Amino acid sequence: MNAPARHELYVLEDGEKGVEVTEDTKIPNAATIKIVKQDHTLGNMLRAQLLSMPQVLFAGYKVPHPLHPYFLLKIQTDGTITPQAILEQACTKLIGTMAALETKFKREFSYKDVEGAVGGVGAGGVGGVGGPGADDPYGGGAGRWGRERDYLDF
């Protein structure tokens, strides 16, 4: 009855900040970044990407409590770049990887379509309406950016 709304686990509330950076006072070039309303999906991926970057001395993440919808990301760099900047770079790299993967997937799917392995899907609702998502995943990209900004835009 008094359970919190489920969507509070993944939707930022009005005026809530998605990211909070706390710089470490004792360790140089280190910061703890609190990322709200996200989970292992993002946390583990970022951690792995950060560890693969040579400027990073330490990267780790934790979800302090499974009922609290945020995770903490600790980053220490070698001083050539701030933790925030390296995190941003990591995100950019990951987006790049995903974009590359998206292209490859699109090509693979189109091959399979030609081979006729999909059967009637192309003609049915799935292929036809899937079109906007598949053919132009960025068509809505700019719009999505705009819309998503609303959550953080305060």
Next chain:
Amino acid sequence: MQTQEDLEPTVRIRELKKDRVNFVLGNVDLAFANSLRRVVMADIPTVAIDMVEIEVNTTVLPDEFIAHRLGMVPLNSSNCEEAIKYTRDCTCLAGCPYCSLMLHLNVACHDDNTMDVTSDHLDLVPFPTDPEQQNPEPGEELAQRGELFGQPVGKHEPGVPPVLICKIRKGQELKMKCTAKKGIAKEHAKWSPCSAVSFEYDPHNKLRHTTHWYEKSIKEEWPLSENALEEEPPREDEAFDFNAKPNKFYFEVETDGSLGPQEVVMRGLAELQTKLANLILGLKKQPDGEILANDPQVNGHVPAAEPSWAGGGQQSAWGAGASTGGWPTTSRGNASQWGSGSDGGATSGWARSGSDGGATSGWGSGSATAAATTTGWASPSRQTNGWNS
């Protein structure tokens, strides 16, 4: 690690059926592959019945039992992203055609035989609009919908058995109004577009990420999966390579029919990118927020800085990439698009006096404030100077 990261990710689709796709992902990190798995299971929106108004239920099943079953019926959700709003984002008071769908179920048995009530009896009807409440913001959602949007999957499609909801006998009746809404599986699993996602790597367990229990022999007691054919079996005398990283990931994404497998995978990747993009945005916004809170004097700059987020600099780099048909295919090209924006922006903001145009104005003014209040968070060079000297 480095070599793996620098390679382009690869993908090979082994099987594509109407409701499933089997593919092999290569040259990516384990964490990346796992994130893709998690995101297709839990973060892709679909529509599902969320509220049921029961008018008559004289069947043997209680109301909530039937309501739960109705919620689990997969509904066609193609292009859900654009075709329907979340109710929480909608301006309406209690459901409107832009954020809700209405399905009616009205069945009575007049036969001597037992009758099956199935998902084929669910009729999609136009959502009733409240005449008193003006429809605020008539969206373009309706135009984005396919013909089958919101229909139970496989309805009137030959060869697809419908979902059984209840069995009724003579004289029993079931009459209800169901409201379907958009949601994601983090809220309730009924919104998951996937019925199963299988994920495997290292079929020979060369990396020893798992331990096989056995009585006499691992080989005899643990049959290899089909994916083992894709990889070299380990030699008897092979030493354990503790630096090895998994490189090939075997996926099978099986959907419940609400979305096609192609749409699930592409949406999954898009969703991950949105998450990352929001994180970048959150990181970049930090200074603006602090300026607002700390120094009323700088407020003068804010109107100038804010539109620049939407119009120029960073945002436009993104926007241009998006509108001209997508990302550069290589990560290098992509990084340069972003990297040049952010690095150049931040550093030039420092060099300038503050109120110059473009996306840097926020940074520039921020730096001025930072210098004054000695908070010093905005600048890479500043920080490193402080610690190194």
